[in-house]
Amino acid sequence: xxxxxxxxxxxxxxxxxxxxxxxxxxxxxxxxxxxxxxxxxxxxxxxxxxxxxxxxxxxxxxxxxxxxxxxxxxxxxxxxxxxxxxxxxxxxxxxxxxxxxxxxxxxxxxxxxxxxxxxxxxxxxxxxxxxxxxxxxxxxxxxxxxxxxxxxxxxxxxxxxxxxxxxxxxxxxxxxxxxxxxxxxxxxxxxxxxxxxxxxxxxxxxxxxxx
Amino acid sequence: xxxxxxxxxxxxxxxxxxxxxxxxxxxxxxxxxxxxxxxxxxxxxxxxxxxxxxxxxxxxxxxxxxxxxxxxxxxxxxxxxxxxxxxxxxxxxxxxxxxxxxxxxxxxxxxxxxxxxxxxxxxxxxxxxxxxxxxxxxxxxxxxxxxxxxxxxxxxxxxxxxxxxxxxxxxxxxxxxxxxxxxxxxxxxxxxxxxxxxxxxxxxxxxxxxxxxxxxxxxxxxxxxxxxxxxxxxxxxxxxxxxxxxxxxxxxxxxxxxxxxxxxxxxxxxxxxxxxxxxxxxxxxxxxxxxxxxxxxxxxxxxxxxxxxxxxxxxxxxxxxxxxxxxxxxxxxxxxxxxxxxxxxxxxxxxxxxxxxxxxxxxxxxxxxxxxxxxxxxxxxxxxxxxxxxxxxxxxxxxxxxxxxxxxxxxxxxxxxxxxxxxxxxxxxxxxxxxxxxxxxxxxxxxxxxxxxxxxxxxxxxxxxxxxxxxxxxxxxxxxxxxxxxx
Numbered sequence: 001x002x003x004x005x006x007x008x009x010x011x012x013x014x015x016x017x018x019x020x021x022x023x024x025x026x027x028x029x030x031x032x033x034x035x036x037x038x039x040x041x042x043x044x045x046x047x048x049x050x051x052x053x054x055x056x057x058x059x060x061x062x063x064x065x066x067x068x069x070x071x072x073x074x075x076x077x078x079x080x081x082x083x084x085x086x087x088x089x090x091x092x093x094x095x096x097x098x099x100x101x102x103x104x105x106x107x108x109x110x111x112x113x114x115x116x117x118x119x120x121x122x123x124x125x126x127x128x129x130x131x132x133x134x135x136x137x138x139x140x141x142x143x144x145x146x147x148x149x150x151x152x153x154x155x156x157x158x159x160x161x162x163x164x165x166x167x168x169x170x171x172x173x174x175x176x177x178x179x180x181x182x183x184x185x186x187x188x189x190x191x192x193x194x195x196x197x198x199x200x201x202x203x204x205x206x207x208x209x210x211x
Numbered sequence: 212x213x214x215x216x217x218x219x220x221x222x223x224x225x226x227x228x229x230x231x232x233x234x235x236x237x238x239x240x241x242x243x244x245x246x247x248x249x250x251x252x253x254x255x256x257x258x259x260x261x262x263x264x265x266x267x268x269x270x271x272x273x274x275x276x277x278x279x280x281x282x283x284x285x286x287x288x289x290x291x292x293x294x295x296x297x298x299x300x301x302x303x304x305x306x307x308x309x310x311x312x313x314x315x316x317x318x319x320x321x322x323x324x325x326x327x328x329x330x331x332x333x334x335x336x337x338x339x340x341x342x343x344x345x346x347x348x349x350x351x352x353x354x355x356x357x358x359x360x361x362x363x364x365x366x367x368x369x370x371x372x373x374x375x376x377x378x379x380x381x382x383x384x385x386x387x388x389x390x391x392x393x394x395x396x397x398x399x400x401x402x403x404x405x406x407x408x409x410x411x412x413x414x415x416x417x418x419x420x421x422x423x424x425x426x427x428x429x430x431x432x433x434x435x436x437x438x439x440x441x442x443x444x445x446x447x448x449x450x451x452x453x454x455x456x457x458x459x460x461x462x463x464x465x466x467x468x469x470x471x472x473x474x475x476x477x478x479x480x481x482x483x484x485x486x487x488x489x490x491x492x493x494x495x496x497x498x499x500x501x502x503x504x505x506x507x508x509x510x511x512x513x514x515x516x517x518x519x520x521x522x523x524x525x526x527x528x529x530x531x532x533x534x535x536x537x538x539x540x541x542x543x544x545x546x547x548x549x550x551x552x553x554x555x556x557x558x559x560x561x562x563x564x565x566x567x568x569x570x571x572x573x574x575x576x577x578x579x580x581x582x583x584x585x586x587x588x589x590x591x592x593x594x595x596x597x598x599x600x601x602x603x604x605x606x607x608x609x610x611x612x613x614x615x616x617x618x619x620x621x622x623x624x625x626x627x628x629x630x631x632x633x634x635x636x637x638x639x640x641x642x643x644x645x646x647x648x649x650x651x652x653x654x655x656x657x658x659x660x661x662x663x664x665x666x667x668x669x670x671x672x673x674x675x676x677x678x679x680x681x682x683x684x685x686x687x688x689x690x691x692x693x694x695x696x697x698x
Contacts, residue, residue, distance in 0.1 A: 059640050060649055065254050129656065132649035 012038060016114050019152055023159035026111065027104055036103065039110035045117045047078040053120055058127035061138050081179075082109060088178035089157070092171055098161030108156030112149050119145035250614055251537055253490050253643045255497055258614040263530075263539035263583030264564060266549030268576040270311055272298070277305050277313050280572030285335040285384070286558045286565055294558075294565065295343070296574070297335040302328055304335065304343065309560070311576075317343070320354070320362050327362070329354070334384035334396070344393065346382035353382050353395060355411070366393070369405070369413035386456040394454065394462060401448045403481060404462070417481035420448040420466055457512040465507035465520055473507050474520060474531075489535035489617065490643070495522050496529075505529075513559045515594040517587070521566070526551045528566065532590045536617040539583065542566065549575060562587055582611045589621065598625040620644045627651050632658060 011030075015022030026035060051074045054064050086106045093100055100108075119141050127138055158168040249257040272279040281300025288294050292309035303318035319326045330349025337343050341358035352367035369380055381398040388394070391409035394417075403419035432440060454464045461484070462477040473494045476485035491497060495505030502524075509521040516533025526544040531537055541564075543550045553570035562584065564577035579587065589604030602625035605618040612618075623638030624647065632655035639648035660667075 060645050060652075063253075063643055063645075131653045131656075132645060 008034065008038065012042070012111060012114050015111055016148070016152060019155040020159065022111075023108060023156050026107060026156075027100075027160055032103060032107075035107045039107045042110045042113055042117065043078060043082065046113050047075045049117050049121050049124075050074050050078060053124045056124050056128075058130065060130065060132050061127045061135050082106075082113075084179045084182050085109060085175060088182055089171070089175040092174050092178055093161050096167070096171060098163065098171070100157075100160035104160045105157075108160045109153065112152035112156050115145045115148040115152070119148075247543075248540060250539070250612070250616075251491060251497060252614065253616055255491065257497075260539065260612045260614055261582040262541060262580055263586060264528075264541040264577040265580055266575050267578045268311075269548060270574040270576065271572055272305075275305070275307065275311065275313050277316060280305075282569050283567055283572060284333050284555055284569060286556045286567045286574070287335050287337045288558045288560045288565070289337050289341065290339060292560050293337075293341075294560070295335055295337050296567070297332055297345070299331050299333060302330060302332065304345070315360075317356070317360050320356055320360055322362050322365070334382065336385050336387050338387050338391075339389075342387075344385045344387055346385045346395065348381055348383055348398070351380050351382075353385055353393065353407075353411075364411050366395075366407055366411040369407070371413050373402070373416060384454055386454055386462065388456055388460045390460075394456070396451050396454055399450075401450060404451070404454065404464075417479075418462070418464065418475070418477040418483075419481070420451070420468065421471075422448045423468070423470060452507060453509045455510050455512050455518075457516075458514075461512075463510050463512045463518055465510045467506055469504070473505070474510065474518075485535070486533060487535040489531070489537060491537070493520075493529070493531045493535050493537070495520065495527070496525070508554075509556045511557050511559050515591045517590060519557060519559065519564070521554055521557045523554060526554050528557055528564065532617075533594060534617075538586060538590065541577065549577070551575065582608065585611065586615075586618075589618065593621050593624075598628055601625060616642045618642070620647060623647060623651065627654075 011022075011025075015026065051071050054062065054069060054074065086102065086109055089109075090100075090102045090105050092098075093105070123138055123141060127135075130138065154165075154168060154172065157163070157172060158165060161168070161171070163171065248260050248262040250260045252258050278301070280296070280298050282298075283296055284299040285297040286294065287297075293314070294307040294309075294311070296305045296307070298305055301318070303316055305316050306314045308314050319328050321327070329345060329347050332345050333348040334346035335343070342363065343354075343356040343358075343360075345354045345356070347354050350367075352365050354365055355363045357363050367380065379399070382395045383398050384396040386394050392414075393407040393409075393411070395405040395407065397405055400416075401419065402416040404417050406414050406417050408414050432443065435443070449466050449468045452465045452467050454462055456462050460479070463485075464475045464477060466473055466475070472483065472485070472487075472492060474485060475483040478484050485493070487493065495507060496503065498504060504524065505522040505527075506524045507520045508523040510518060511520075512518045517530060517538070519528055519530040521528050521542075526542050527540050528542045529537065529540050541549070542554070544552070551566060551568045551571075553568060554566055555569035556567040558565045558567075562579050566575045566577065567573075568575065585604055585608045589601055589608055592598075592600035592604055601621050605621040605625075609615055609618045609622070619638045619642035623635045623642065623644065626632075626635035626638060627647070627650065632651045635651040636648055636655060639645075639651055
C-alpha cells in the first residue's frame with residue numbers, strides 16, 4: 001500500500017516532466033479508476049489554489065474586492081471550462097477519427113493542469129514577501145505555468161487521439177470555437193426554460209385568481 | 212433567583228440582538244440610496260460622505276441694490292477678494308467687495324472720445340493689478356480696461372494665415388497670464404486657444420484637443436464616394452468649454468468630450484500635464500448613460516493645485532487635489548438653497564465658493580463645514596510638505612469620514628517618514644497604494660531581516676555543523692560495525 005501511494009504521487013510529476021511517455025502510460029498502461037481519482041483531486045487542488053490565491057496573495061499582486069469574492073463561483077470557474085473543453089474536444093475528435101475516449105480526454109486535460117497548481121501555490125505565500133519590483137518574478141512564473149499547461153494539453157491531446165501535431169493544433173483551436181457554441185447553446189437553453197417556466201407560472205396565477 | 216436572573220439576561224440579550232439586526236437592516240437600505248454628498252471608492256462605488264460645503268447665502272441684483280442680473284455669464288474674484296460679475300444681459304460689470312457690497316458698475320467706457328458699450332459679453336478676467344479683460348462676444352472683440360475703467364486696448368479682427376477663410380473672431384472666455392499674454396477661447400475654433408501677445412497681436416494657437424474618430428463613422432466614410440464624403444461632417448476636435456489660469460501660469464481647461472480626458476492642465480507648449488494618479492481620472496461623475504454624463508462647463512483653480520469643476524447637467528461641483536484624488540462634491544439642480552437652475556460659473560474666494568446661476572441671476576455662497584475645512588487644510592499641508600500637520604489633519608478627516616481612501620495614503624506617508632514602516636504599510640494597504648506600500652515594505656523587510664540576522668545565521672551554521680557531525684558520527688560508527696563484522 002505505501003508503494004502504491006508513493007507511485008500515485010510520483011506519477012503526476014513524472015508526467016509533467018516526461019509528457020510523451022507519461023501520457024502514453026496514462027492511456028495504455030494505467031488503471032482508469034485511479035486516473036480518475038487523481039484527476040478529480042487535481043481539479044480540487046486547482047480550485048483550492050485559485051480560492052486561496054485570491055484571498056491570501058500579497059497586496060502588491062492582488063487587490064481583491066471582498067464583496068465580490070465567492071468561493072463557490074471560483075469552483076465553478078474551474079469546473080465549467082474543463083467540462084466544456086472536454087465535451088467540445090470529445091465532440092470534435094469523434095468526428096475527426098480521434099482514438100480518445102471521453103474519460104481519457106478528461107484525465108489528460110486534468111493532468112495538464114498540474115503546473116497551474118504547483119507553481120502558483122507557493123507564490124501565494126511568497127507574494128506576501130516581495131516588493132513591487134520583484135513582482136515580475138511572480139508574473140513570469142505564472143506565465144511559465146500557463147505555457148507549460150498549454151504544452152501539456154497539446155501533448156496530451158496528441159497522445160490520446162494519436163493525431164499528428166498539426167492536426168492536434170487544428171482540433172485544439174476548433175475546440176475553443178466549439179466551446180463558444182456550447183456556451184451560446186447553454187445560454188439559449190436556459191433562457192428558453194426560464195421563459196417557459198414564467199409562462200406556466202403566469203397561467204397558473206391567472207387561473208388561480210379567476211377561480 | 213439565579214434562574215430568573217438568567218432568564219432576564221437571556222431576554223435582554225435576545226432583544227438587544229433583535230434591535231441590532233433591525234439597525235443593521237436599515238443601514239443597508241440607507242446605503243443603497245444615492246447620498247447627498249459622496250465620494251468614489253476604489254471600486255467605483257459612490258459611498259456616502261459628510262457634506263464639505265453648505266450654502267449659506269443667496270445674492271441677487273435686487274438684494275445688492277444694483278437691479279436684477281440678466282443672464283450673468285462669468286464671475287471673477289481677485290486676490291484681495293473683490294468680486295467681478297459679468298452681467299451679460301445688461302451689458303455691464305458689477306464689482307463688489309469682500310463683504311458683497313457693490314463698489315461700482317462698469318457699463319460703458321471711453322473709446323476715442325466716444326462712449327462705447329459691451330454687447331452680450333461672455334467672459335471676464337481681472338489681473339492682479341485690477342486690469343479688466345472682457346470677451347465682448349457680440350462686438351467680436353476683446354476689451355482691455357485698466358483699474359479705473361479707462362480703455363487700454365481693443366483686440367479685434369486678428370489676422371494670420373493660420374485662420375480659415377470664413378473666420379470670425381467671437382471670443383467667449385479670456386484669461387491673462389503674468390506676462391500679459393492673453394489666451395482667448397473663441398466660438399467655432401477647433402485649433403485650441405488663441406494666444407495674443409501683450410500688444411494684442413495674434414501669435415499662435417495652443418492646446419488643441421485631439422480628434423477622436425468613431426470607428427463606425429470611419430467605416431462609413433471609407434465606404435462612401437468622394438461626393439458623399441464632401442457632404443458629411445468632417446472630424447473635428449471638440450471645443451473647449453472653459454479655462455482658468457493658476458498662479459504658475461498653467462491653463463486649466465474643460466471640454467465637452469464624450470470620452471477621454473475632459474479636464475486638462477496645459478503648459479506653455481499646450482501639452483496636457485494634469486496628474487491623474489487618483490483612483491479614477493478626474494471627470495466628474497462616473498456614469499456611462501448619456502443623460503447623466505457629466506458635462507463640465509467651468510473650472511476654477513485654487514491654491515495648492517486644488518481645482519473644482521462645474522457640471523451643467525446635474526449642477527454639481529467636483530473638487531480634486533493636484534494628484535487627481537476626488538475630494539468632495541456639492542450642489543445640484545433644484546429649488547432649495549444650495550441648488551441651481553442653470554449654473555454657469557464657479558469661483559473660489561479663499562475657502563468659500565461662489566456659484567453663478569445664469570437662469571435665475573443669482574449667486575449662491577457656499578461655506579465650508581468642519582469636515583471641508585479639515586480636508587482642505589489637510590490637502591494644503593500635504594502639498595506644502597508639512598507632513599506632521601497633514602498627518603494630524605488627515606487623521607481628523609478620516610475620523611469624520613472613514614471612506615476617504617486617499618487620506619490613508621497621506622497618513623501612511625507621514626508614518627513612513629517617521630520610520631514606522633509596519634504601520635505605514637497598513638495605511639497604504641487601506642488606500643490601495645501599491646507603490647508606496649512596496650516602499651514601506653522594503654524598509655520593513657530590511658529592518659526585520661537586520662533584527663533577526665544573527666539568529667537566522669546562527670541557525671543555519673548550527674544546522675550545517677550538525678549535519679556534518681551527524682554524518683561523521685555515522686561513518687565512524689558504521690566503520691566500527693564493519694570492522695566488527697570483518698573481525
